[in-house]
Amino acid sequence: MERSRPLVALLAALALAVPGVTALSSAARAADADAVTNGGFESGLSGWTCTAGTTVGSPVHSGGSALQATPAGSDNAQCAQTVTVQPNSAYTLSGYVRGAYVYLGATGTGTTDVSTWTPSAPDWQKLTTTFTTGPATTSVTVYTHGWYGTGAYDADDISLIGPGGGGTGQPPAAPAGLRAGTVTSSSVALSWSAATGATGYAVYRDGAKVQTASGTSATVTGLSPSTAYSFQVSATNAAGESAKSAAVTATTGAGTGGGSGDLPAHALVGYLHTTFANGSGYTRLADVPDSWDVIDLAFGEPTSATSGDIRFNRCPAAECPNVESDADFKAAVRAKQAAGKKVLISIGGQNGQVQLTTTAARDAFVASVSNIIDTYGLDGLDIDFEGHSLSLNTNDTDFKNPTTPAIVNLISALKTLKARYGAKFVLTMAPETFFVQMGYQFYGTGKFGGQDPRCGAYLPVIYALRDALTLLHVQDYNSGPIMGLDNQYHSMGGADFHIAMTDMLLTGFPVAGDAGNVFPPLRPDQVAIGMPASVNAGNGYVAPAEVDRTLDCLTKRTNCGSYPTHGTWPALRGLMTWSVNWDRFSNWEFQRNFDAYFG
Numbered sequence: 099m100e101r102s103r104p105l106v107a108l109l110a111a112l113a114l115a116v117p118g119v120t121a122l123s124s125a126a127r128a129a130d131a132d133a134v135t136n137g138g139f140e141s142g143l144s145g146w147t148c149t150a151g152t153t154v155g156s157p158v159h160s161g162g163s164a165l166q167a168t169p170a171g172s173d174n175a176q177c178a179q180t181v182t183v184q185p186n187s188a189y190t191l192s193g194y195v196r197g198a199y200v201y202l203g204a205t206g207t208g209t210t211d212v213s214t215w216t217p218s219a220p221d222w223q224k225l226t227t228t229f230t231t232g233p234a235t236t237s238v239t240v241y242t243h244g245w246y247g248t249g250a251y252d253a254d255d256i257s258l259i260g261p262g263g264g265g266t267g268q269p270p271a272a273p274a275g276l277r278a279g280t281v282t283s284s285s286v287a288l289s290w291s292a293a294t295g296a297t298g299y300a301v302y303r304d305g306a307k308v309q310t311a312s313g314t315s316a317t318v319t320g321l322s323p324s325t326a327y328s329f330q331v332s333a334t335n336a337a338g339e340s341a342k343s344a345a346v347t348a349t350t351g352a353g354t355g356g357g358s359g360d361l362p363a364h365a366l367v368g369y370l371h372t373t374f375a376n377g378s379g380y381t382r383l384a385d386v387p388d389s390w391d392v393i394d395l396a397f398g399e400p401t402s403a404t405s406g407d408i409r410f411n412r413c414p415a416a417e418c419p420n421v422e423s424d425a426d427f428k429a430a431v432r433a434k435q436a437a438g439k440k441v442l443i444s445i446g447g448q449n450g451q452v453q454l455t456t457t458a459a460r461d462a463f464v465a466s467v468s469n470i471i472d473t474y475g476l477d478g479l480d481i482d483f484e485g486h487s488l489s490l491n492t493n494d495t496d497f498k499n500p501t502t503p504a505i506v507n508l509i510s511a512l513k514t515l516k517a518r519y520g521a522k523f524v525l526t527m528a529p530e531t532f533f534v535q536m537g538y539q540f541y542g543t544g545k546f547g548g549q550d551p552r553c554g555a556y557l558p559v560i561y562a563l564r565d566a567l568t569l570l571h572v573q574d575y576n577s578g579p580i581m582g583l584d585n586q587y588h589s590m591g592g593a594d595f596h597i598a599m600t601d602m603l604l605t606g607f608p609v610a611g612d613a614g615n616v617f618p619p620l621r622p623d624q625v626a627i628g629m630p631a632s633v634n635a636g637n638g639y640v641a642p643a644e645v646d647r648t649l650d651c652l653t654k655r656t657n658c659g660s661y662p663t664h665g666t667w668p669a670l671r672g673l674m675t676w677s678v679n680w681d682r683f684s685n686w687e688f689q690r691n692f693d694a695y696f697g
Contacts, residue, residue, distance in 0.1 A: 133181040134240060135338075137193070137256040139163045147332075147339050148177040149306045159194040159222045159254035166252050169244040171583040171605035171664045172619060173306055175251070176243035180206075181258060182336050185235050189260035192226040195219055197244060197251030204240045204258070208232020222254070237336040246608045246616060247583035269338035270295040273314075273331050278348040280317075284621075286348045288329055289315040293340065296333035302342060304328050321350050324623070324669045360438070364696040365391040366689065367526070367571055367626050367674035368681065369444060372427075373397055373413055377634065378679035380418035383430035383441075386678055389689045392440045392526070392569070393678065394480045398470055399450035406452070406459030408445055408466040410474075431474055440524050443470050444480035452487045453504050460507035464514050471519070478524030478568070479515060481508075481559075488533065488555040495541065497609055497617065500558035509562045516566045526569040528628060528674065529556040531577040535602050537617065539581055541610045557609065557617055564620065571626040571674035574599050575638030583607060584661060590638035593647040596627050597661045600652055605664040622667035631675040632684035642691040645673070649695055672696070 135145035138161045139153045151167030158164040167175035183189060185208070193202050195216060202225040203213025214227040231238065240258055244251040275291035288301065292314050299311045303318055304327060311331075321327060326349045330342040370381060372395045386393060401407045413421050422430065431441050445467065446452055454460045467479060491502045500506055516523050537554020560570060574596050579587040582598030583605060589595060606619040627648065630636040640648070650657035655666040673692055675681060681688045 131259070131261075133183060133189075133258040133260065134179060134256055135181070138254060139165045143177070145338065146177045146179050147300070147307065148175070149173050150175040151177055154252075157196060157222075157252055161254075164252050164254035165242070166250055167244060168250040169246050169248060171247045171602065171607055172616075174201075174243040174246055176241050176307075177253070178239050178241035180237055180239045180334060180336070180338055182237050183231050183235060183258075184261040185231055185233050187261045188228065188230050189238075189258055190226065190228050191240055191256075191258050192224060193242060193256035194222045194224050194254045195242065195251060196222055196253075197249065199245035199248050200225075200242065200251045200253070201244070202227065202240075202242050202253075202256070204229060204238050206235070206238045208235030222252075246606070247585070248608075249585060270333040270335055270340050272341045273299065273333050273343045276329065276331055276343045276346050278329070278346050281348050281350060283324075283351040284321050285317055285319040286321065286327065286329065286350065287315070287317045288331070288346075290331050290343065293333035295335055296340075297335045298333075300332045300334060300339065302330040302332070305330075310334075325350050325667075361440070361568075361671070362391055363669070363671075365569075365626065365672040366692050367392040367394065367569065367672065368631075368678035368689075369394045369396045369676050370678045371396055371413075373399070373411055375413055375418045376679075378677070378683040380413060380420055381679045381682055382420065382422050383427060384422070384433065386434070387686070387689060388437060388439075389693055390439065390678060391672075392442065392524070392674075393434065394442050394444040394482075394526070394528075395476075396444050396677070397447035397450050397482065398443045398445045398467070399447070400452050403451040404453050404455055404459055406454050406456075406462035406466070408452070408463060408470065410443060410470045428474055431476065435475075435477065440477040441474075442478045442480045442524055442526065443467070443474070443476050444482050444528070446482040446484055446487060448484055450482075451485050452483055454507035454511060455503050457507060460511045463507075463511045464518075467511075467515065468518065477522070478519070478526070479512075480526045480528060481512070482528045483508075483533075483556075484530060486552065488559070489551040490541070490553075490555050492551075496615070497537070497541065497554070497557040497561055498615060500562075502555075502558075505555065505558050509559055512559070512563055513566070516563075523566075524568045525563065525566055526571065527556065527560065527567065528571050528573055529560075530573045531580050531599060534560070534572050535580050535582075535599055535607075537609050538583075538602065538607045539610050554609065560620075561617065564618070567620075567624055569626050569671060569674075570603065570620060570624055571628045572599060572603070573628040573676070575628065575630045575636050575676070577638065582661060583664065586661075588661070591640060591644075593640070593644045593651065594659050594661045595638075596629070596640065596644075596648040597651050597658065597663060600625060600627055600648075600670075601661070601663045601665075604652075604667050604670075622669040623671050625667075625670060626672045626674045627670075628674045628676070629688070631677060631681035631688040634683065635676050635680040642687065645688075645691055646695055 154166045169175040201215040270293040273290045279287035333340040398408045533556040540553040588598045
C-alpha cells in the first residue's frame with residue numbers, strides 16, 4: 099500500500115493537473131518589494147546621486163520631504179539610484195512629480211530601457227512605466243530629471259516594485275589616488291586606484307557626473323581651453339555608489355584650433371565698409387588703428403541670390419572720393435598681416451542675399467570666394483548671411499543632420515574652403531540672434547506653424563563647423579526681445595541682454611524642435627559679443643558702462659545684475675562691432691573702451 103503524500107506536495111500536484119496552471123518560476127516566487135531606498139527623500143538625498151538638487155519640506159506628495167532640483171542650461175538635474183533586481187523579472191517604476199518636462203526612467207535593464215515624462219504638471223502627477231529585466235541583469239539604475247534651463251521640478255515617493263533582489267550587499271569605498279595625467283586644450287586624462295568590490299566607476303567634473311568607466315582610468319573631453327576644472331570619481335556595484343573621491347584640479351592648455359591660435363587672448367573685431375559709403379564716411383584700410391585684431395571687409399556680394407557667384411567690388415571713387423588704389427589696398431592688407439592682424443572677406447550683409455540651393459551654386463561659391471581670398475591675400479572668410487539666405491524647410495528638425503539644401507550646401511562649401519587653405523584659415527560667422535538663440539524656442543516650422551523659418555537656421559552650420567570655427571560673434575542688435583535660459587525675455591540696450599545671449603552660447607541649450615537634442619556649448623575662445631559701435635550704427639547701442647558690466651559678469655562673474663550665468667569664462671575672446679567706420683565717426687568710443695578694459 100502507497101504511503102500518504104504530505105499536504106503541500108498533494109496541492110502542488112493538483113495544481114499541475116488543472117488546465118492552464120503552470121509551475122511558478124523561482125523569480126515569481128520571490129515576494130514583490132520596493133527596490134528603491136529612500137524613495138520618499140525622507141533621509142535627504144541618501145541613496146541618490148544627484149547632479150543638482152536638495153530636499154524641501156514643501157511641496158511634498160507625502161511625508162515630510164521631497165526632492166527639488168533646478169536644471170541648468172547644460173545640466174538636467176538628474177537624481178539616480180542603482181538598485182538590485184532579479185533577472186527575467188517584471189518591474190513597475192512609479193513616482194510623483196511636479197513641474198515642466200519632468201522625466202522618470204530606468205537604464206541597464208538588459209532589455210529595453212524605459213522612461214516616461216510629463217510636459218507640464220502644475221500639481222503632483224503620477225508617472226508609471228514597466229520593464230522586464232534581461233537574463234543576466236542583477237541591477238538597474240532608476241532616475242528622475244528635468245530639462246535644461248526649464249525651471250525647478252519636484253519628485254517624491256519613487257518606487258520600483260517587483261521581485262526582491264538577491265541580497266543587499268554594500269557599496270564599495272570611495273576610490274583613492276585620483277590624479278590627472280595628460281592635459282590638452284580640450285581634455286584631461288584621469289587615473290585612480292581600484293576600489294575593492296567595485297564593478298564600475300563614475301567620473302564627476304565640477305560636481306556633475308559626466309561619464310562612467312569600467313576600469314581605473316578615463317579621459318574627459320569637450321573641455322574649454324585655459325580653464326580650471328575639478329574632478330572626482332566614485333565606485334559603483336550592484337548595491338550602489340560610493341562617496342566621491344578627493345578632488346583633483348587640472349587646467350587645460352591654450353586653444354589653437356580653428357585658425358585662432360595666433361589671435362590675442364582678447365580680440366577686437368570690426369567690419370570695415372569697403373564696397374560702399376554711408377553717413378560714416380569711407381575709411382582706408384591703412385588708417386584702421388592697431389587696436390583692431392580682426393578686420394572684416396564688408397562685403398562680398400552675389401551676382402544674384404541663387405548664383406553662388408560672389409564678387410568683391412570695392413567702393414568706386416565717385417562714391418568714395420578718398421578710396422585707395424587696388425595696389426595700395428593690397429599693400430595695406432599685407433601691412434596689417436605683418437602686424438599680426440587678420441583681414442577677412444565678409445560675405446552677405448543686409449543687401450547680399452546668398453542662397454546656395456543647388457550644388458552648382460555651392461561650387462560657384464567656393465570658386466569665387468577662393469578667387470577673392472587669393473587676389474587680395476586674405477586670411478579667411480566671415481559668413482554674414484542675413485535675410486532669408488538661411489531658412490529651414492518645414493521638415494528640417496534635426497540640427498545635427500540638416501536636409502535644407504541651402505544649409506547642406508553651405509556646410510559643404512565651408513568645409514571645402516577650410517580643407518583648401520588649411521589650419522591657418524580663419525572662419526568667422528556673424529548671425530543675428532534669431533538665427534541662433536531663437537532656436538531655443540522655435541527650431542524649424544513643422545511644429546511651430548507661423549514661426550519664422552529662420553529661427554535657429556544657423557545652428558546646423560555652427561554645429562557642423564564647430565571644430566573649424568575661429569569665432570562666432572552673434573549680432574546682439576537689430577533684434578527683438580529673446581528668451582534666455584532663465585525663461586525670461588531680455589531686450590537690447592543693456593548688459594543683461596548680452597549676458598543672457600552669450601551665456602546660451604557658452605552653456606549650450608535645448609533646441610525646441612529637435613527631439614530633445616541639446617546644442618553643445620562653444621569654447622569661450624570661439625565667442626565674441628556683437629554690439630553696435632554707436633547710436634548711429636543700429637538698434638541696440640550699449641553704453642560703455644554696460645559693455646564693462648557685460649564683460650565683468652561673463653569673465654569674472656561679478657556685477658551680473660538679474661541674469662544668473664551658468665559659469666565664468668575668463669577666456670572669452672572679445673567683442674565685435676558694426677563698424678570700424680561708425681566707431682571712427684564717434685571718435686573711437688568703442689575701441690577706446692575695449693582698450694581700457696583689456697589693457
